Amino acid sequence: MPFAARAAGASAAKNACVPLIVTRDLRKVFRNAKRFPGALGALRGLFSPVYEDRVAVAGLSMEIERGEFIGYIGPNGAGKSTTIKMLTGILVPSAGEVEVAGIVPHRKRRENARNIGVVFGQRTQLYWDLPLVDSFELLRAIYGIPQDRYRRSLDAFIELLEMGDFLRTPVRQLSLGQRMRGDFAAAMLHEPPILYLDEPTIGLDVVAKEAIRTFVARVNREQGTTIILTTHDLADVERLCRRIVLIDHGRAIFDGPIERIKNEYGRERTLVVRFTETTSAPTIPGARLESVEGMTARFVFDRATQRVDRLVREVSDRYSVEDIAIEEPELEGIIRHIYTQGYAGEERSA
Amino acid sequence: MLAAYVQYWKINLLTIAEYRADFFMWFAFTIVYHGTALAALAVTMLRFPSMNGWSLREMFFLYALWMTAHELHNALFFNVVSVPEYIREGRFDRFFVRPFDTLFQVLTVPSRTFPDGFILGLVTLAIATHVAGIHVTPFTVLTIAAVLCGGAGIDLGISLFVAALSFWLIRVDTLRWIVMSLEQDFTRYPISIYTRGVRIVLAYVLPFAFMNYFPATYFLGKHDAAFGLSPEVGLLTPLIGLLWTALSYAFWNLGLRHYQGTGS
Ligand SMILES: Nc1ncnc2c1ncn2[C@@H]1O[C@H](COP(=O)(O)OP(=O)(O)OP(=O)(O)O)[C@@H](O)[C@H]1O
Ligand SMILES: [Mg+2]
Numbered sequence A: 001m002p003f004a005a006r007a008a009g010a011s012a013a014k015n016a017c018v019p020l021i022v023t024r025d026l027r028k029v030f031r032n033a034k035r036f037p038g039a040l041g042a043l044r045g046l047f048s049p050v051y052e053d054r055v056a057v058a059g060l061s062m063e064i065e066r067g068e069f070i071g072y073i074g075p076n077g078a079g080k081s082t083t084i085k086m087l088t089g090i091l092v093p094s095a096g097e098v099e100v101a102g103i104v105p106h107r108k109r110r111e112n113a114r115n116i117g118v119v120f121g122q123r124t125q126l127y128w129d130l131p132l133v134d135s136f137e138l139l140r141a142i143y144g145i146p147q148d149r150y151r152r153s154l155d156a157f158i159e160l161l162e163m164g165d166f167l168r169t170p171v172r173q174l175s176l177g178q179r180m181r182g183d184f185a186a187a188m189l190h191e192p193p194i195l196y197l198d199e200p201t202i203g204l205d206v207v208a209k210e211a212i213r214t215f216v217a218r219v220n221r222e223q224g225t226t227i228i229l230t231t232h233d234l235a236d237v238e239r240l241c242r243r244i245v246l247i248d249h250g251r252a253i254f255d256g257p258i259e260r261i262k263n264e265y266g267r268e269r270t271l272v273v274r275f276t277e278t279t280s281a282p283t284i285p286g287a288r289l290e291s292v293e294g295m296t297a298r299f300v301f302d303r304a305t306q307r308v309d310r311l312v313r314e315v316s317d318r319y320s321v322e323d324i325a326i327e328e329p330e331l332e333g334i335i336r337h338i339y340t341q342g343y344a345g346e347e348r349s350a
Numbered sequence B: 001m002l003a004a005y006v007q008y009w010k011i012n013l014l015t016i017a018e019y020r021a022d023f024f025m026w027f028a029f030t031i032v033y034h035g036t037a038l039a040a041l042a043v044t045m046l047r048f049p050s051m052n053g054w055s056l057r058e059m060f061f062l063y064a065l066w067m068t069a070h071e072l073h074n075a076l077f078f079n080v081v082s083v084p085e086y087i088r089e090g091r092f093d094r095f096f097v098r099p100f101d102t103l104f105q106v107l108t109v110p111s112r113t114f115p116d117g118f119i120l121g122l123v124t125l126a127i128a129t130h131v132a133g134i135h136v137t138p139f140t141v142l143t144i145a146a147v148l149c150g151g152a153g154i155d156l157g158i159s160l161f162v163a164a165l166s167f168w169l170i171r172v173d174t175l176r177w178i179v180m181s182l183e184q185d186f187t188r189y190p191i192s193i194y195t196r197g198v199r200i201v202l203a204y205v206l207p208f209a210f211m212n213y214f215p216a217t218y219f220l221g222k223h224d225a226a227f228g229l230s231p232e233v234g235l236l237t238p239l240i241g242l243l244w245t246a247l248s249y250a251f252w253n254l255g256l257r258h259y260q261g262t263g264s
Helices: A009-014 A038-047 A079-086 A109-117 A132-143 A147-160 A176-188 A206-223 A236-241 A258-265 A308-318 A331-341 A347-348 B002-018 B022-046 B056-088 B103-105 B116-131 B137-164 B173-186 B196-205 B213-220 B232-258
Strands: A021-033 A050-062 A067-073 A095-100 A116-120 A194-198 A226-230 A242-248 A249-256 A268-275 A288-293 A296-302 A321-327
Touching: A021 A079, A038 B173, A050 A079, A050 A242, A050 A249, A067 A079, A067 A236, A079 A095, A079 A116, A079 A194, A079 A226, A109 A116, A116 A176, A132 A147, A132 A176, A132 A288, A132 B002, A147 A206, A147 A288, A194 A206, A194 A236, A194 B173, A206 A226, A206 A236, A226 A236, A236 A331, A242 A258, A242 A331, A249 A258, A258 A331, A268 A308, A296 A308, B002 B022, B022 B056, B022 B116, B056 B103, B056 B116, B056 B137, B056 B173, B103 B232, B137 B213, B137 B232, B173 B196, B213 B232
Parallel strands: A067 A226, A067 A242, A116 A194, A194 A226
Antiparallel strands: A021 A050, A021 A095, A242 A249, A268 A296, A268 A321, A288 A296
8 A cells, every 4th residue: 555545646746845734823713692491592692692703713824844743732721632623623723724635624524524634532533323333344335445456455454453353233232432432543544644633542540551552553653644633641652753743722823843842951860769768858059849748759850950970979989879860851751740830941942 | 435325235134134223123113103193183083074175185185295305314314413413522523534524424324224215205205195196197207206306305404504503513402303393393284274484494594394285296296375476486495405405415514624623
């Protein structure tokens, strides 16, 4: 299955140098009429509506190239799902521009749909009462997938996602992990060049999570599928994505390779020292004591201003030390820091 | 699209085979439902041998005409009633990410539908036509078929309109319930028995009268006592069905742009 065969239609091939996904000042404001109860209330709401506005996406500009694997992260209510819904053509943007493979999704919804696969972890796209195979058959008819290609991809999915045991069970009887695998297969049966995954590993156990991670990593690597992944599990992101887009209050506050965000925030390192005896309130010049637990103390220092070798010398001169380790901040810690303290990347890198 | 439609019916039939008990219960219910309505009609007509110039036999035909059109609608378009629920629960999202018309996709959500009610309707209608002494020519068969399609179209147009309203309003159940009861109550008797206001509603606003009353006057060669219109007005039914469906579909498409989904 060469990549060219699965490329996103003629318009995309024409603009091969244009990014696959482009948004410019994309905005979405949810406008909800305040509801009044009952039929008469509904009529009243129709004729003299009272609106409440909520800005979900507040001017988002980004460009995504073919074959990228983006971690799209941000706190609850940041506007991630809303963005994905605009990219998929579910929602019409309130302002700004969006183009996916040369198509404006909400204008040419059906054309766009051929290029994309979508998995919403929160909500299945499968038919509740049908066994997985029936849903797949229906999708085959919907996308007009030729019988031989259908068989080939389905067999591959059954093997990769280990779905053999529950293919004929009605979806409503499947466990969450089984259902999610079914959802993945359903989203990819037509071999879309773009895949949107909105919290696809939510509520899965470690084994199922790993199966799905391996699967998407492979799809991205071998088929060049462009993937946008939304998740609160930063281990997913760390494992799979090269680039992250971090949004908060509907605005992108960071967009770049994972290494960069780590570098900017990774100025802080932790020196973990294990003493040979209980030591209360140890000190090292140039480092801040974070905690002491039994014989282990944790010091935080700024990598840019303090030299590690000096700190190590300093601590071993002063105390009797059994073991020393230096911890790099994990993505999780960095992101937690940004969610609580706000992002200050601009000032820092300036 | 055709392949998908065929697949949809294939799956429907397969699931019906699986849920046989459920299917037979529905079928029994359909028979009881229409049987009761017809029995009530017969009892009424024992007391009033003629209702505004309509005999029991003619009223039987009137009912059969509505029943068959309505059951045709149920067989093909029943899923439309689930739309408000899909929208409210955010399950409507999926229809946007597949390369077909959203309405087509709604109509092809596997749902254990079977045209059993419609088949029952056709049998009833055949009997009623015979009982009413209508002289059947090939042309009659064609016009009846057209009227049935038009009637199903009126039903679809109205239910689609109510469904599309739910792109703006969370709850349309009350409205749907009102419309459904209007349809059930006011299609049983010739509309000429009602007050002028009701007649106008049934002819011009929610044109249920075009599902059976007007076409029945045409087939039975009766005088329209409601508006004094010529019986040929009954032949407008397909046109009105088409018009309602088209307008509601346009309204539906407007609603799609308004779709907001749910927050989670
Ligand atoms: N259908 C809707 N109607 C009204 N407001 C909405 C709707 N959908 C989302 N919102 C609001 O828009 C904002 C962004 O929501 P969104 O679902 O995009 O967040 P998210 O980043 O996906 O969050 P989470 O991580 O919790 O899934 C929230 O404040 C939410 O309340
Ligand atoms: Mg979300």
